[in-house]
Amino acid sequence: MTAPTDVAPPETARRSATALWTFAALALAVSGVVIAFIVGAGTPRTSPSGFPEASLLVQWALPSARAIIDLLAATTVGLLLAAAALLPSSKDLLAPAPARAARLASWLAWVWALLALVVVVLSYAETFATTVTDSLGLPKLLSFVSQSNQGSAWLVAASLAAFAGVVAREADRPLGAWVALLLALGATLPPAVTGHAASAGNHDLATSSLVVHIMGVSLWVGGLLALVWYARTDGRFLPLAVRRFSPLAFWAFVGVGVSGAVNALIRLGDIDVLFTTQYGAVVLIKVMAFVALGLLGWAHRRHALPQLDAGAPHAFARLAAVEAAIMVFTIGVGVGLAATAPPASDATEAPPPAEVLLGFPLPDAPSVLAILTGWRLDLLVLAVLLAAGALYGRGLLRMHRRGDRWPVGRTIAWYAGLAFVAFGTLSGLAAYGRTSFSLHMTQHMTLSMIAPLLLVLAAPITLALRALPAAGSKQPAGAREWLLAALHSPFGRVLTHPVTAFVLFITAPYVIYFSGIFELAMRDHWAHQLMYVHFVLVGFLFYESLIGLDPVPYRASHPMRMVAIFASLAFHAFFAVALMSGDAVIAATFYETLDRDWWPDLLEDQTSGASFAWAFGELPGILVLVVLLFQWSREDDRRARREDRQADRDNNAELAAYNQMLQDRRDTPPA
Numbered sequence: 001m002t003a004p005t006d007v008a009p010p011e012t013a014r015r016s017a018t019a020l021w022t023f024a025a026l027a028l029a030v031s032g033v034v035i036a037f038i039v040g041a042g043t044p045r046t047s048p049s050g051f052p053e054a055s056l057l058v059q060w061a062l063p064s065a066r067a068i069i070d071l072l073a074a075t076t077v078g079l080l081l082a083a084a085a086l087l088p089s090s091k092d093l094l095a096p097a098p099a100r101a102a103r104l105a106s107w108l109a110w111v112w113a114l115l116a117l118v119v120v121v122l123s124y125a126e127t128f129a130t131t132v133t134d135s136l137g138l139p140k141l142l143s144f145v146s147q148s149n150q151g152s153a154w155l156v157a158a159s160l161a162a163f164a165g166v167v168a169r170e171a172d173r174p175l176g177a178w179v180a181l182l183l184a185l186g187a188t189l190p191p192a193v194t195g196h197a198a199s200a201g202n203h204d205l206a207t208s209s210l211v212v213h214i215m216g217v218s219l220w221v222g223g224l225l226a227l228v229w230y231a232r233t234d235g236r237f238l239p240l241a242v243r244r245f246s247p248l249a250f251w252a253f254v255g256v257g258v259s260g261a262v263n264a265l266i267r268l269g270d271i272d273v274l275f276t277t278q279y280g281a282v283v284l285i286k287v288m289a290f291v292a293l294g295l296l297g298w299a300h301r302r303h304a305l306p307q308l309d310a311g312a313p314h315a316f317a318r319l320a321a322v323e324a325a326i327m328v329f330t331i332g333v334g335v336g337l338a339a340t341a342p343p344a345s346d347a348t349e350a351p352p353p354a355e356v357l358l359g360f361p362l363p364d365a366p367s368v369l370a371i372l373t374g375w376r377l378d379l380l381v382l383a384v385l386l387a388a389g390a391l392y393g394r395g396l397l398r399m400h401r402r403g404d405r406w407p408v409g410r411t412i413a414w415y416a417g418l419a420f421v422a423f424g425t426l427s428g429l430a431a432y433g434r435t436s437f438s439l440h441m442t443q444h445m446t447l448s449m450i451a452p453l454l455l456v457l458a459a460p461i462t463l464a465l466r467a468l469p470a471a472g473s474k475q476p477a478g479a480r481e482w483l484l485a486a487l488h489s490p491f492g493r494v495l496t497h498p499v500t501a502f503v504l505f506i507t508a509p510y511v512i513y514f515s516g517i518f519e520l521a522m523r524d525h526w527a528h529q530l531m532y533v534h535f536v537l538v539g540f541l542f543y544e545s546l547i548g549l550d551p552v553p554y555r556a557s558h559p560m561r562m563v564a565i566f567a568s569l570a571f572h573a574f575f576a577v578a579l580m581s582g583d584a585v586i587a588a589t590f591y592e593t594l595d596r597d598w599w600p601d602l603l604e605d606q607t608s609g610a611s612f613a614w615a616f617g618e619l620p621g622i623l624v625l626v627v628l629l630f631q632w633s634r635e636d637d638r639r640a641r642r643e644d645r646q647a648d649r650d651n652n653a654e655l656a657a658y659n660q661m662l663q664d665r666r667d668t669p670p671a
Ligand code: HEM
Pocket: 066, 070, 192, 195, 196, 197, 210, 213, 214, 217, 221, 256, 257, 258, 259, 260, 261, 263, 264, 267, 283, 286, 287, 289, 290, 293, 326, 327, 328, 330, 331, 332, 334, 335, 337, 338, 339
């Protein structure tokens, strides 16, 4: 594909227009904060009575800075999305316009990182009710970022944003832009998962829905802002870029609406409060903005996009500008809402320590019924599972439409695998997994042994590569080329290498349970979610390296794979024995704080968890052994058939050559 050439408008005019647009966007975002405070409670959150209050400057500067950060974050994410996926490039080289988008994103990411450090200072001043100047002491700030969730969250966000900026700056192919995009998306999360969503009731559901909300807003608002920027600075491939963005915009719209509603309901406690409280009034502003954005989206599809395809971009540019203005304003309102005290719950007593820790009341003694019926719908996990199910289904549909066959066993394996992930993360097992070690171990085995085994047998990468259209030499790279580039990238090669998979799989339990990681994961919802990801991913990589059907860069020989299975069974058994023979309770303080009135003997619960892990862990290992032996014999059959066909074709040349070699040896007198 030849790189598209572009025509740049007069530099000075473009610079002053960009400056004007930037100022307008910043003013809109901050005015959203102001409106939220006026409607919400007059001024930013007031400290409980008797507690010193931060200065008015700090009270206004902090949410204003946060609104500007959310806007910078969305724009950076949008420009990187444009560079990686929306604007056309070949798979080996970013075209000029996407390269410009990545470069602009790198600058915005660094401003974002700097502003995040400013928010560390402002958060310190707000937390300790002191002035900005008094907060500027390095030792103070260092202890603040090392000891407070809020402080460390902003430092992590600043580091990830700065790193995204570096990667974006160096990106010369779509894969680089993809990596920078993932880093930038990651940088939007720490403040969300450690904000007051993480301390309120139902904080597990609140945090997860806020993560979906922030991701949806960043991709949706950012993508649109990037298209507005592209339409103003180039626009040659605008129809293609908009067509690529449209499905994402639709699902982000759905995600933002559902997650916003879930989040609002958790804070309001009751829908009636929406119309009777100031917090509710601010939420209503957002609902109105959301509906307006939905209508604009509809108008895009009905009028602007057909005109754009017909070569008239003006309707799109006008609608998009109005849409972007509403979005930027609503970001400000969202930040104002986040800094507004939710309506006080009518609970007279403070929740017990277990409920504060878990985010939900400590459940009664476990039973099969309670495990099967006690579902807690974590929006983030649900969104990932629905996306995984829908994408696999879409691949099947494409294969079917093309008349290509796909083994039904693989389809069953995929959806059964997703069902086991849902059971392990959303059912009563998830709630009890937070309260009992042995039930946590059941969760661990389900997520790292059973679910990944099924997901691997479903050969998802093979389906993706067969279902996705391959870009011709004259066409821009698409999802298939990006997947192949990721799989064969240095990181992809290392991650899918059998040795990496083996080492991660056998060391993980030791590292998680015999270090402080497990207690951290039990205390913090975001760390718990990361533990789920780790279980499924490491299990998938290990089973993929043993019995996977997908075209990964390296595949060990069958004998080596056999050795890996037996070794993993041994390491797993040793782990269980080490756990069983231990006399210290892992995460003791956490379990003691729960103070559950059932299964009081924590060590006994831990020992039964270990024995369960042992028994449960060996089963998939044996199953994998059977599958591997079956694959090995089939591979041998295939090779034998291939060799037979070759022998038929070349009249058994290989055997003849071998016999000739033996004959030559016999005929050569010993030296
Ligand atoms: C149905 C419509 C929506 C509802 C019910 C809703 C509700 C919420 C709630 C409850 C929060 C959490 C506030 C807190 O932490 O207390 C939030 C945060 C947020 N919302 Fe929405 N939202 C909606 C639509 C939108 C839209 C359309 C946007 C932007 C285009 C948006 C941008 C944000 C942002 C940026 C935050 C995070 C603020 C921060 O913590 O930095 N929301 N939203």
